[in-house]
Each structure stands twice: as structure tokens, then as C-alpha cells.
Amino acid sequence: MAVQLRRPILVGGIALSFGLWLLDTMHQSVAEWGEVGLLGAIALGSGVWLFQKRGSSSVELSVISSPLDRATVEGAIAQAEVAISRLETEVEKSENSTSLRQQVYQLTSQLDRQELQLLVTGGKGVGKSCLVNVLNTNGLSEQFPTVSVQETTALFPGDRTQEMIPNSDLILFVITSDLTDSEFQLLQHLKAQNQRLLLIFNKQDQYLPPERVLVLQQLRHRLAQLFPPEDIIAIAASPTPLKVRQHQSDGSIQEWLEAQTPDVTALTQRLQPILTEDAQQLIWGTTLRSAISLKAEAKTALNQARRDRALPLIEQYQWITAATAFANPVPALDLLATAAISSQLVIELAEIYQQKFSLSQAQSAAKTLGSLMVKLGLVELSTQTIGGILKSNAFTYIAGGAVQGVSAAYLTRLAGLSLIEYFQDQEISEPTAADNPLNLDRLKEKLQTVFQQNQRTAFLQGFVQQAVKRLRLNSASV
Template structure:
């Protein structure tokens, strides 16, 4: 079945490439003509890429959203929007998607019901030997808050989910100065929207002067994140007491000090009474955002399935164009046209509309990053090794050029998918379509295509789409 192209950038770019190739083959001198045409092609390609580059729009840093019912409603509205987009864009797969959508709707209903609860969940988080269990037992046995509180205990680990997602307040316990790993875990909790109170536990193990120094140093590091810090000791160690008797004798004994948790319980009392509703709403807001992420993940999985055939189509076009083109400098025009069309097509799948000028600018950025990262040379070396057993001397140059073009087109397409998926997970004010961010994603995509036998498999697949495929495969 013949392909119908409604892609002005692709048609125009490949048409210009073909025109230059045709002029060269019709009678220019072998040396002068090639050099002239190469210069024209290179100049035309750079002009085409840079002619209408649109300036990037720099978004202001996002402001913190108040944790109230209105904020929760807005977050749920964005969840509903993602679900509606999924239903509209993939109506043909709706029957298959319905169970997953129903599960998300059930989570939403449960979340709304939880907004009316009176019970708060407090999670105690920290490394081993920071006093989590001891503090939990003390609070449960010796403190009677006005509100009903539930407790959960979690040891810090490398797992993504540090605490129960239903936690209304996190007590982050440290036994001394804040370590780098503890700081990173704390930052992760704050980014996720948790309400955190840092507790310097086992303060009795520090000298009084050291205790104040450590606490102030910790506060200076966490307060910019909106986290307060205080000291506590749920089970202080025994202290040696020396008594001078009337007889002149000195008597020594060990005494057990009382728990030093008054400051902590006072803060907890205030939070659980005066700030209870706000804590519940903050949890609801965090859960609503997580629910939206789940919906977008489901949507993006369908988008990726739709985008992959487009990338494959473009990579075969790139392979055929580069293989048939005797002027290497003309590859710039073809690659630019293909990458610009990828930006338009994949962007449209992910709900991002770009103008032709914006697509050209993005294609130029992709080309620059590909060169700066050395991906062209790396691809040529890797593919050249694989092709040694395939190509004859006559077609080796054109074949390597064609397979490399397909390979780099696929890498660019995968990077764009990754980029658009990451942007879709952000809140609208946080999105910045700055294609300079694609560098790391290009490297990741490059490695994905190279892993294991993937490179050899890709070469064999590409050969089938070139005129010499049957002869040398």
C-alpha cells in the first residue's frame, strides 16, 4: 500500500536533497561539482535549520500550592483530564483499558472518602539505631493526644517509597549530624509533598554544648526546605550520680533520667489539633497528584505504542535516503527534515503542538547535540564492525551511511518519547520545552539500541529495507 505523506517538512527537506543530488548527477564536473554541491547543501541545511529558530520560553519557578480542598479539587481535575484524554485518544482500545481506568476511579473515590477522616497517621523514618521503635513505644504508652493517632515505622533504604503514602506527618529521626544520604532522603520526602518534622533523637548521647551546635547546624540545612528540627530522647541512658554524705563519704549510683520528649509532644499536640485538617488535605493533595501520575503513565504507555511505528517509518526513510545519496553532505538536509517531522508527529501524539519553525529549531538542537556527544562517530564505529560480515566493497560506504542514518533517527525518536513523557508528568506551570535537555536522553537511547544483540538485530532489520538487503543479508 502506497504511503501518503502529509508532512511538509519531510517532503520539503527530502525534495531539496533529491534536487541537489539530481543536479550533481546531470553533468557537473566530478570534483568541482561535488565540492560546490556539498557547500550548497551544507549552507542550505544550516540556513534551513537556523532561519526561524523560535526562542525558548523560560517558565518561572513553580510556587507552592496551598494544601486545601480547592488545591485537591484542582489536582483531581487534572487527573480527570488525563483519563478523558486517554479515552478520547485511544477509543479503539477502550475496552482493553477499562479495567485499569476503573481501578483508578476506585482509588479516587477512596481518596475523597479519606478527606473526611479524623484519624492521623504518623510515620517514623530513619536509619537503624536512630531510636524509631523506642520513640514509638514511648508515644503510644505515655502520651495521650486529643486526636486519634496511628503510627508506622520505616527504616531508610534504597527503595523509592520511603514511607506509607497515606502518612499525614513524617517524623524523620537522626542520631547525630545530618548525613548526605539522610539529606537526600529528606529532600525526596519534601519533593513528594510530605509534611516532615526532623527529630534529633538520642540527644542524651551528646554533650550539652555539642547538642546545641549539632541541632543549629541541622536546622540551618533543613529549614530552607520548610522542615523544622527539634531534639528528643525517649529513653535516655542512665547517668552516674555522685552524692557527698554527712560522713564525708562519696556515694555513686546510676539513675535513669526521665524521657526528654516534651518539646516533641507539644509540637505533635499542636499539629494534631490545630493543623489536623491541613495535614489531611496535604495528604489528599499528594495522593491526587500520584493518581494523576498513574493515569498519565497509562496514557503514555499507549502513546509510546502509537509513536514507535512512526519512528520506524522515519528510520527506514532515513536509511533509504542516505544509502541512495552519493553526497554525504546532503545527509544534513535529510536528517534535519526527518528529525523536524519527528518532533511534529511525536509531539502531536503527546498533546504538544509545535509550529514548523519550532520543529526546525528542535531538529537543529538534536543535530548539534548528536555531534557534540560524538554519537555519529560512535555509531559509525559500532555499526561498521557489525557490517563487516555483510557488505561488499562496492556498497560498503552507502550501506554504512544508510544504517547509521536509521540508527541515529531511532535514537532521536526514543529521546523525544522520553522527553515528552517526562514533560507530561510535570504540572503545566513546570513544563519547559527546552530541547537542550535532550543530551542525556540521547545518550540513554543510544545505549538502549546498543545493548546485547540489539545492535546486530537492528542492522539485520535495516538491511531488509535497503535495495541490497536480500543480496548481502
Template sequence: MKPTSIWQRLRSRFAREPARTDDGGAHSDQAAQSLRALLDDPQIPTAVRSGLAADFARLESMLGKLERGELHIAVFGRVSVGKSALANALLGEDAFTVGVLHGTTREAGQRRWQEVAGGGVHLIDTPGIDELDGEARERLAYDVAGVSDLVVFVVDGDMTQRERDALATLARTERPLLLALNKADRYGEDERERLLERLRERAAGLVRTDDVVAIAAQPAAQKRVRVAADGSEQAELVEQPPDLAALRTRLLAVLEREGRTLAALNASLFAGRVADQVGARIAEARRELAATVIRQYCVAKALAVALNPIPVADLLAAGALDAALVMHLGRVYGLPLTKTEAGTLIAVITAQLAALMGAIWGVHLVASALKGLSAGVSTVVTAGAQGALAWYATELVGRAAERYLVAGKSWGELGPKRVVADIVASLDRDSILREAREEILRRLRTRTA
């Protein structure tokens, strides 16, 4: 499904009901509730909130925008195509800087559109998208598009490839787009129509045909001959009013039909993206914490097995640590396990491991027996080998339990046999055993030193 399909379905629905005005109050209320729920969610860790501070600040801003009934229209385009002139012409005042030098607009500016002030519509002028003063300003322009409800993309001739790419990027932000051919007064009627047709072809799939219009935000002054009372003639330049009728008609039509719904959908889409990021951050934090927990239990179990002088009895202690590990992982993933549940889960995992790795557990039992009959260095070496196997077994149990918890206490369609087999195949047994043996021997030597 294309990213713009949501907007296309929305606008098609309104197009089938031309007499209907926007009834987005319910949508705005729903969107506001979703934003507030995300902002106030007590389950989001402080570290995740801090890492996404800018996004949460934007959520606060969008919530205020919804509650105030505001709509934001961003004006985009290359440097000096007349973006600020267009915004000023719509406002009816010189609110934004207009100049012939590249980069006149250095940061996004916002003003209330007085003509439809009752609707709380705001215009946002942005820096040029091509020759920006560094990547920061370019990011600023796209960030503004991300929180705008509608975007007017301004060109002053046939689109360049850079403009076409920028238009495609803006289309991926899932905002309705209007394409305005500015400085149309420079062209004759036939040339202007051919150029509009060319723009519609270049923007196909990105902008609706009806939303490609010609305007003149700051028309060139026209020469006029004035005849004085004495019959003498004098040439003068007469300023011309902006010609924005086509764009104004399209803007007001969209705002009247879809205004509050556009704002609500925009806010909901952004909240959804933030929620996905929150979920990803929480999942990553849980994975990192789970890895730390599993390693801690690997060390504890390996040492418990290596230091226990009674043959086979160390395996019983290892089982208790496995149960504690599984219950600890349940708390990490917010899915607490009872002792009975933990015992059942371990039984399932170990049964699958025994079927897959019976030879390893046989060596484990032999090492357990040898340890009680050995002394001195041989005991340390044997204990190190047995502890390394215990470490590896704990790693497998922990990873299998983690997979079960991530799936919501379920083995999924694959079942425990396939899940455990996949985990065994994914772990490098030799490197784990080598690391475990080195760590165990280091700790044993430290204890005997």
C-alpha cells in the same frame, strides 16, 4: 532552589500569623481534585498505568487520606533508640512492640492518635534505618516517609554520621522534620543542654532550631525508699511517666497551624512526581513507537524506490510515502496533521536537506536514471543503492518531523535550518546506508527467488 524551600516558605508564612489555625480545607479540596484528575485521566495509556501501578495505588490511598481528613506522622531513627516507645507514649497505650533486641519493629505500623482523634492524626512506627533486614525493609522505611506529612527523627545521643546522612535523606523528601533527643533522663541538665545545642548544630539546614527537643519516652525507674509503719525502710523502684511535653507542644502547634495544608501539599507534591513519571513514560513510549513507524516507512520507501522500473517516477512515490509518514507521526504524538500541513512540513524539511546534502540527491537522481538503463545484477545493485539513499532520506525526514512535533508543532528558537542540521549531524549516515542496503538486497533477492 533547595528541595525544602516549599516547606520553609509555607511554615514561615504560618510563623508570621501565630494566632491563626490551619485553614487548609481549600488546599485539601484542590489537592484532591488534582489527584482525582490524574487517576481518571483517560489519556494515560494502560501500559503506563501498569508500569506505575504502585504509584497509582498510593495516589488512591492519598486521595482517601485527604477525603477523610487524616494526617500521618512517621517516627524514624536507628534501631533501639526508642521509636516504638515514643509512639506508644504519645498514644497512651502499648500499640507498638518495644524491645531491646535490634530489629524489634519489622514493618511499618500505623495507629490513630486518640488524643487528637478529631483531627484524624495517625502515628506510623517504622523499622530502624540502619541495621535493616535487607534493602527491602530500608525502602519500606523511606516509602513511609514519602507518604507522611511530618517526620519525627529520634536519636538517643549525639548523631552518628549514618544518622546525619539519613536525616539529610529524609529532608530531601520535603517533609517537615522534628528532631527528638530520647532518653534525656540519662543526662544531667547541663549535659542535656550541651547535647541539644550539638544536635542543633549537626541538623542545621535540615531541622529548625525550635524543632530540636529533648524527651524521655520510657524513663528509667527511680529508686525510692519507703518507710513502713514500724519505722523500717525498704527500697523500691518506681516507674516514671513519659516526659514528652516539649515534643507534644511542637507537634500540636504544627498540626493546628499547618495540618491540613501539610497533607494537601504532600499529596500535591507526590502527584506532581507521579505526573512527571507518567509524562516521561508516555514520551518514551511515543519515542519507541515513532522509531518503529519511521523504520517501517524507511523499508516501504526504500523498496518502492528500488522496485520502481521507471526513472524519476520513483521519487514521486517516495514523496507520497513521506507525507504519510509525517501524518502518522502526528497521530503518534497526539498532534494530527492535515495533508496541507504535512505537505508544508515536508517542503520545509526537504528544502533544508537539499541545501545541506545536494550532492547526495544528485547521486540519487543519477541512480534513478541508471536503473532504467541497466539489467540483471547491475539493476539490482543500482536499485539497492538508490533504495538505501531513499531509506536514509526517510530517516532524516522522520526525525526532523518528530522533533517538530515534540516541540508542539514548532521549530523553537533554533529554527528549521539548525534543527535539520543537528539531526543530520547526529545520525551515522554510513551505518544507516549499510544497514539499508543489506536489508533491501535481502528483500529483493527473496522476491526474485
């Protein structure tokens, strides 16, 4: 079926220049560390230091987060409502929007709730259940009747902490020895989510007294970027029974195991001011995370719906570009036509993502994409790869422009997908003119990612076959 073109930009455009080798590549070398469980206090300090060195470059955290205020949380709720409203506007009968709308209505009332949720989490065998029992039996529920304590299943694998974060006001993260890489990364993630944490070093009774002091000191020193020292606490929720030996008057010896009293005094003393003085901050923090989570869920659903509308548009333009580049024997005109088509594609994709681009802005964006493809060497690399596939699979060259036609379609697809990824990261708001220029670094990053994702041999072979088939049909109809 013939495509009815009603885009005035197709009359003219700006020339996109393609042709250099790959100038920029990404190099990354990250050491992989497995989970380890060292009992020695010196090894513990060294292990945490290594993990801190790994994470410090990507996560910058202050010891104490800035206090929240009600206005900040209400602003986050309002942003979630905007995202949900956009989803309701653009997607008819969305199942997600109904559920999200009900949840966002509840957030405002959550700001004034009195109940606090305390969560105990950690790896397997760290004593989570024992700690929960001790806290409940040591008068925590009597002193703080509005505080409920629950625990997660063992982390790593089967991590369910992410699911429980929005409903947890305070997390007790329990460890018994050295921090593993997985534990350290999760602590960083939780802190980045503005989650209030206490790091609990349990089973300290299994260390000699001098080692206990050293372990606690090393943890506080190495994790100073994540925790204030008073939030790293050593306890013994279920101390190992002590063997008692008694010599009898008849010369015999009687032995038995004597249970020891749990040592959680340091923890309960730390919890008291937190649960009293910081209760409002804890509630606001949880509400803020819930609002951010709802906004992200709405944005994900909205982006998926927009992507479903954008992909057919990209396919339409990639075949128009292929036919133009294949049929036009003059390279300069090929570039001119391709640029015109690309400019129109930018405008229509921007409309889908509620970001209005003027003609000059669209032309500038198309030129920017072409320039990035040149600098990254994607044009030459793609042309060589596609040419190799055509030859190796004995595809018939319909004419000398076959490689150019298929390559033009492929590059148009890369440009369109990169714009989708770029627009998906933008903030959801009411439709406004795109006054700000494109973030070149961000667009370059998206372009590189999309190129890598679309360089799989199976995909390229299928794409080339589909493109050649369309070029043959277009050639036959001329």
C-alpha cells in the same frame, strides 16, 4: 511487504544538514560520600554543612512552605482525573485506569477527613519503636483521639518511606548522631514533596550536657534551609538507666540500675499546636501528594501505551530513510528526502502524544533536530562508528551508500526516540495545536541522553546487521 505511503510531505521537505564534530559535552563531577556516624558535636556540624553544600545547588527550599488552599488541592485532583480520562480513552480495558478511577473518587472525600496519620521513620537503631510507645503512653492518643501513630521499617536499605508518604500527614524523622548522606538526600526529597516533617534528635542523653546544646544548635543552623528551628527537636525516648550506688551501714556497697523517665516534653509541646492549628493543612498536603501520585501513575501507563504505538512507527521510518539514503547517489537529494520523512515522522508522533503539529511546525522541528545533531557532532561520530563496525565485521558493502544508509536509519531512530522522550514530559491535556515552539534546551538534553543509551556496542552491532540485511533485500528487489 511494500509500504504504502500516503503522506504528502514525502513529496518535498527541508534539507537537514549533518556533519560537524561534537561541540557540546556534559561535564559533571560529584563527590561520593558514604554513610558515616560521627558522635562528636563538631563533626556533626561539619558533616551536615558538607551535605548541605552538595544539595543546595539542586534543591532550593524555603524554611516554611506557602499555605495550601482547598482550590489548589481540588485543581490537582482535577488534573489527575484528566490524566485518567486520557488513559481510559486511549487504552481500552486498561487495568490501571479502573483502579486509578476508584482512588481519585476517594480523594475529594479525603479533603474533609478528621483523622491524622503520624509516621515515625529513621535508620536502624534510632529508637523508633520506643518513641511510638512513649507517645502513645504519654497521653497523645487521649489528647488527640483522631491521631494514629505508626512506624516504618529501618531505612537504608529497604527504604519504604516512599510507599507511605501519600498516607502520612506528619513525619517524625528520627536520628541519633550525624546526618548521613542518604538521610540528608531523603529529607530533601520529602521536603520537595511538600511533606511536613519534624527532625527528632533522639538519645541526647548519650551526650554530655554541653554537647547536647551544641549538637542541637549545629543541626538547626546547618539545616535552616530545610527546617525552621522549632521543627528540630532533641529528646530521649528511652534514656540509659542510671547506675545508683548506695553505701550500707555495714560498710558494703549496693548498686543497681534505675530507669529514667523519657524526656519527650519538647516534642509533645511542638506537636500540640501542629495537630490542632495545622490539621487542615496537613490533610490538604497529604491529599495533594496523593493526587500528584495518581496523575503520575496514569501518565506513566499512558506514556507506555503511546510508546508501544510509536516504536513501530519509528522503525518503519528508519528503514524508509535507510533505503532512500542508500539508493540515492546525490547527497543533496538524500538530505531532501530524509528531511521530508523526518517531518512526517514528527507529525505522526505528535498525533500519538496528542500534540498537533502543522506542516510548518513539523518541518521546523525536523530542522531543529538536524541542527542539534550537527552541533552535538552526532552525525560524524555515528557515521565513523557505524563505518568501523562494517569494516571490522567484514560486512559486504552493497554499494558506496551503505554507510550513509545505515547512518541515516540510526539518526532517524535517535530523532524519533528523542521526540518520544520529549513528548512524554509534556503536560497531559486535551489535544491542542502546538503553538509554542520546541524547548531547545530540553530537546537537546533528551537527544544527548538517547544517544548515550543507544551507543552500546552490542546494540550498534545488532542494528548494523539488521540494517545491512534490509538494504540487501531492497537492493535485490530493485
